[in-house]
Amino acid sequence: MGPKTGMLSCAPRSTKPACVALAKAGGDPARLAGPSDMACTMEYNPVHVKAMGVWDGRRHDYDRTFSNGCEMAASTGPVFQF
Known part of the structure; x- marks a missing residue:
């Protein structure tokens, strides 16, 4: 399976x-x-x-590799679920 991308916009x-x-x-x-x-x-x-973005006027850049999808979900909750 290839890379997945998504965009999240939070009001x-x-x-x-x-x-x-978040x-x-x-x-x-x-x-x-x-x-x-x-x-x-x-x-x-x-x-x-x-993840890259701006929250409340502050820039955030996040880049991490998890050993599997379960570990990612356990660490980040719903943020990277597509």
Whole structure:
């Protein structure tokens, strides 16, 4: 499967799950928190994510590779789900 891209636009007080998660993290993807009760296997199937944008006037750039999609979802919640 090839790369996937998406665009997320969050208005103030948006109810989109990804926007709610980013609001809790102050717009910084590095501060995202996924579900605390999620258990992932040790499967190695790398997933690379990248986010760039402006939140509340501050620029945020995020670039990270997770060992698998479950680890990504456990760390970032709904933000990188397409």
